Amino acid sequence: MNWLEDLNAAMRYIDAHLTEDLSAATVARVAGCSPFQLERMFPYLAGTTLAEYVRRRKMSQAAIDLREGGDRVIDVALRYGYDSPTAFSRAFRAVHGVAPSVARRPGAVLALYPRLVFTLSVQGGNAMEYRIVESSEFRVVGIQADNGPWSVECAGEKATEFWASVGPRVHDVLACMDGSEPAGLLGVQFCEKGAFDGYMCAVATGAPCPEGMTERVVPAATYAVFSCEGPMPDAMDSLWHRILTEWLPSSGYTWETHADVERYLTPGMTAPDSKSEVWLPVRPAEG
Incomplete structure (x- = not known):
């Protein structure tokens, strides 16, 4: 199938x-x-x-x-x-x-939500540029989200809320950078045994984990990397929509259940020219 x-x-x-x-x-x-x-x-x-x-x-x-x-x-x-x-x-x-x-009651007005049927739709033919990166496992240090219970379905809303709460503490996270790759500020959404397993504002580093922060390991993976330009979170939401609805079905790749990584490359995340990336773990599709 x-x-x-x-x-x-x-x-x-x-x-x-x-x-x-x-x-x-x-x-x-x-x-x-x-x-x-x-x-x-x-x-x-x-x-x-x-x-x-x-x-x-x-x-x-x-x-x-x-x-x-x-x-x-x-x-x-x-x-x-x-x-x-x-x-x-x-x-x-x-x-x-x-x-x-x-x-x-006679004449009662009710709503009917029909069964969804997914079909392949032809989009505008706009190219989606990506590159494939082979990454070994890397350690991240940063702030673990703790703003109430998370689920995958509410992750976008919760992530926006979480980043707003991090505030100036992001500078403490950035201070842990030591040249490890992928460089820059990261938003990492972890997956464990096929289920959501936490979100972090973090950096890749070999430096000691400061008190009050968390360290975790992002497993080795093959990533499809997509560039994004525009203010968070709207630009990132739009890119994710294109990845999952346009690129993934026709790419020849399958989405792996590893950690998804967002990489923020400019200081002003809400600026119109903010630059970032999505790192999507993938493997070649079978058949």
Whole structure:
């Protein structure tokens, strides 16, 4: 199966198992990727998170069950994995704008979110320049994000919040540089056993880890490296969108579940001429 077929198989699987616990790990197995990758790419491909898509599909089907069947609201709630009628009602209102009991009334206005079908679309033909870099493992030292629980789906928002909180401490991180590569200020999103495992503002270095900072090792990997110009976070978000929707499906490479690295090359990250890079771990696609 190819990349699009795998994703569409996962969407069909979701629809066939709406009354079951649809974890990211389960759906990712059908899609042929890791939960980290699926949750990371899904918002770029679908415009919403995987969890929100599953919720919308469940509530779409729940509305049909309520409108056409004679089941009690509590029965439908349990069918779609809600032990509490209150939680079910909250989820139902978020999708349809009305309480579940209203779904049975004649003329009730409900929302239907159809099953997603991914297709190959032809873009504007703009070239995406990249280079392949073979990197041995490297040690990083810096500040580990601790601003509440993270998930892959909220990583962009959380990263923006985290960088704002780092403030002047970034100079303490930069002071740890000793010429190790990749040089510059790094944003590293770690992946462990296919799942999100933390984010750091860091530098590659062999210097001792100062008190109050964290050290970790970024594993050896082959990276596809893309250049970015423009203010953070918008320019970086736009580049990630192009990488995952345009470059990756047609590149001949598969996204590896190692650490993703963003490299910031100019001091003013929000300046119009800010320069940065995305280092995407990859391996040649099979077949």
